[in-house]
Amino acid sequence: MRLRSGDPEAIGGYPLEARLGAGGMGTVYLARTASGRRVAIKLIHQQFADDEEFRTRFRQEVSAARRVSGAFTAAVVDADPEGALPWMATAYIEGPTLSERIESGGPLGGAELRALAVGLAEALRDIHRVGVVHRDLKPSNVVLSAEGPRVIDFGISRAADHQTLTMTGRVIGTPPFMSPEQLQAPRDVGPESDVFSLATLLVFAATGQGPFDADSPYITAYQVVHEEPKLSEVPAVLRALVEPCLAKDPGERPSTDELLARLLALPEDFGMAGFGTPAGAGAAVDSATQVLGGGARAEVRAGVRTEVPGPERAPREGADSGTGSRTLTGIGPGLRRRWRSVLAAAVAVTAVASGVTLLGPDRGADHGSDPQNAAQGEPPGPASTGKPLPEGFAPWQVSVRGGKDIPDELRCVPRGADVYCGGGGVVATRLRAADGKPLWTVRSPGVPANGMHFVGVAGTASGDTATSTAAGGNPEGSEGSGPTVVGYRIPDSAAPPQVVALTEDGEERWSAPLGGESTLLMGRTQSAVLHRGDVLSVDPGGSRIEARRAGGDGSVRWSRPFPSGTQCAPYAPGPRAARLYAICASTAEVDAVQIRRPILRLVDPADGRLGEPVPLKGPWRPVGEADGKLVLVQERMAGLDLAGYAAVAVFNPRTGKVSEHALRGADGDDVEVTDGAAPTVVAGALHFVEQNGRVHSVDPATGRVRWSRQTGVEWASAPVAAGGVLYFGSASGRVAALDVRDGDLVWASQPRVESPGSETGATARVSLAGRAVIVSAGGNTVFGFDAERPPVED
Structure with a gap:
């Protein structure tokens, strides 16, 4: 999308090349660093620049995004939350959002669905391990890049050990993908809320609709809090995976580590095979040194390695x-x-x-x-x-x-x-x-x-x-x-x-x-x-x-x-x-x-x-x-x-x-x-x-x-x-x-x-x-x- 009249020529010294989109809070531009690396710059709208509560929330977004720059997120390159118009530059991730992909190509299945699920679970694992809760995981915040899915937009994320900043009089989030506790007590949500949102997003990816979809956001929110999810169209293997994630009680949901383990135990094509606990789960850990002398052998011929397996071999x-x-x-x-x-x-x-x-x-x-x-x-x-x-x-x-x-x-x-x-x-x-x-x-x-x-x-x-x-x-x-x-x-x-x-x-x-x-x-x-x-x-x-x-x-x-x-x-x-x-x-x-x-x-x-x-x-x-x-x-x-x-x-x-x-x-x-x-x-x-x-x-x-x-x-x-x-x-x-x-x-x-x-x-x-x-x-x-x-x- 071309730049429009009135758009700045540069932000923070980064020359702008194009508009990527605009939302209620700001506009996102495509720019390049001095070394030629493409970055996406989010520029906050003027009407929010003087809102100190909003600035505080934007500082949180920058802080959270810096912490969680990982394999499945967009890395922060630069930011100025104190500027006349606050902005943040992240690595540009090329590809459609999940919502765009479902709209144009229909629901995902097989290996494509499994790769999405594993990538998002990995992203949440990394996000949670540095003490951050995303709080707005939804299809438009997932970009499907050539290297795998990327989670973007930490606009309402928070540190897990910080008090949540909820803008006065507003419930922030997207109801079809929000957890019950986020709708009821948004200041108290933890990583379990993201697990719930991930499950709703996977249901959407597999069926084209969310498990609590209704004609109005108010009814949707009510169903999230009080009703059971609609999962009849979800493949059996995926259903067994997401059901515990959609528990109303956060304490009954699996952690992202547990969820990722279960995902990786599924067939590569996300087929209809039965779902069970992977072999060896819960086995006692032997803290003694493993000595593998002679347990495995290998030969190298012309740079090619052949194996004779031994015990415990990676x-x-x-x-x-x-x-x-x-x-x-x-x-x-x-x-x-x-x-x-x-x-x-x-x-x-x-x-x-x-x-x-x-x-x-x-x-x-x-x-x-x-x-x-x-x-x-x-x-x-x-x-x-x-x-x-x-x-x-x-x-x-x-x-x-x-x-x-x-x-x-x-x-x-x-x-x-x-x-x-x-x-x-x-x-x-x-x-x-x-x-x-x-x-x-x-x-x-x-x-x-x-x-x-x-x-x-x-x-x-x-x-x-x-x-x-x-x-x-x-x-x-x-x-x-x-x-x-x-x-x-x-x-x-x-x-x-x-x-x-x-x-x-x-x-x-x-x-x-x-x-x-x-x-x-x-x-x-x-x-x-x-x-x-x-x-x-x-x-x-x-x-x-x-x-x-x-x-x-x-x-x-x-x-x-x-x-x-x-x-x-x-x-x-x-x-x-x-x-x-x-x-x-x-x-x-x-x-x-x-x-x-x-x-x-x-x-x-x-x-x-x-x-x-x-x-x-x-x-x-x-x-x-x-x-x-x-x-x-x-x-x-x-x-x-x-x-x-x-x-x-x-x-x-x-x-x-x-x-x-x-x-x-x-x-x-x-x-x-x-x-x-x-x-x-x-x-x-x-x-x-x-x-x-x-x-x-x-x-x-x-x-x-x-x-x-x-x-x-x-x-x-x-x-x-x-x-x-x-x-x-x-x-x-x-x-x-x-x-x-x-x-x-x-x-x-x-x-x-x-x-x-x-x-x-x-x-x-x-x-x-x-x-x-x-x-x-x-x-x-x-x-x-x-x-x-x-x-x-x-």
Whole structure:
């Protein structure tokens, strides 16, 4: 739809291209960012701009939408709720709404209906896990994109632990898709209300009419509250699924986790087969390590893997995982609190969230032992690592399938002639660095949980010269030949997530269940930590830190209980860092999802003994090491939302002292950095990347900003450094290279994929295999190019 006379030419610096539509509250326009990414901008009508109650509700919408930017929602790119005319820009999702699709093509059925149901249940799961209730799920708020359904419009959503804002004298919502409690007591609705709405929407999708449709909205509302749903035209399998969701009593409805598990247990074509509880539901979880030596075998011929199944084997690329696969239900209080804690920690979910730096998932780099993450003095070229390309290298791009084929985002670690990657739907995959050829892939059988990603690689591969030594004098990975690949597996049952150790050929060494509160305590989901050949994690009961030798059989090398009345998470500044830490908090603060007084402790990597407690005042998060000192940043909150960062601290392990410094500009004025990528210590400096792509390089010892530059890459990830150059990537595959000394732009590449994802707290998407730049992007995409011949913009 063309722009009309009177429409603005630009909003917030984004040139407008077309009108997408208009409603009672505002107009939606199509625009583009500086990098060419399409965005939809909602501009609020003038008559509401002076209505403070409406502004408050719009602020809630922006806040909620930022938190739930995930695989099945539209990511927030920018917003100004305080402007003369408030506006919000989200990723543009191309496709018809569900209401348009039903109107033009009639009801859905078979695999199309099942895909819609699974996608919407996944969306609600992610929405609820960050403490938000949508409250207006209806066909016009579901866009059917090529990648799957997307939930939009959080205009009347609310935080689950906030009082609902209901505009005076109005019932807000759409009666045919509202829950009974929303019509009767709108201030008291919880996630169960969205489950009810989802069921009504699925009935509409399957039959073309809602279960409570009537001639007037008043009669419809009455029937929602008092009458039984009309389900006679609903297919039997779907009816068995939605009936419990339409219970009048919210407490009788299933959770979104339970609903998603039941959906995934249905036939792929949503056929008429009977519905029952998936096999293995409710089975007891064995918290002991599973040792799978010899239990499964695989052969690799010309890059193709053949399987001889063994017990408890996760599905591999091309394997049939069966129709009994289910999502992570009954995830237990630890993981459930960890997802709830994203609300307090303000780690917004995405299509794919946090991952690894060059050698592991840690935010900080071990600069002393890893030259890829250290400044190398004068660079040999404007964007050269000073290292050769892998033999036979040519630019390449691949897409790696995940366990449920849900768009994901991997993180990668080069080792020798290969690159190992992993993500929520992929335990690990091995790609040839020269041409990207997949050598093997181990897929995760369950639905990816946003925020759980690749752990890293321990040990050395042929051609590697690194000889890191573990505590006690054991070479890293010496208990097994070749490197050990460590990733996460999301089971297809009610079991907790697992950490999995694989050989370099993709054979499973061992696996173990995980617990703990890493997101709440450290600001990111890092349930397993790789440190000098050991895998550190919290036991499923959430009571102790355990260490397992990555290259061994997975048996517990040492186990150390938390101090009484506390919960802890292990933290390593890098996989080869000299020191290991624990971040702890009182159990009361963890249960309240409010960490006000975290406690820092050194951990002896030899036996897990905890050092003296170092109390920290305020929400501090570890982000790496500089000059042998631990660097932490202080979060700045706006209510329950993470607004950014205001201070930096360094902990000196030799003296036990903490030095705090406010962030200050070159003129000495205080600086408040807004939220964006994970703060990261790299090349000796602390780097903040804001959502709009602006980078601040800070001296961690003083808090002074060394330089600030615009990368031109919105939602850029944390950087990595090589050859005096900082590399930043985005979910679209766009990469920017900045000079590490002054932040000057060396080059920027074009986007590679159309990705709706954006990620608050994004860790580095770029790694380097010699001179080859390896980049992970949305949709399980990985590509490589020569650092000296980047695919720059025209």
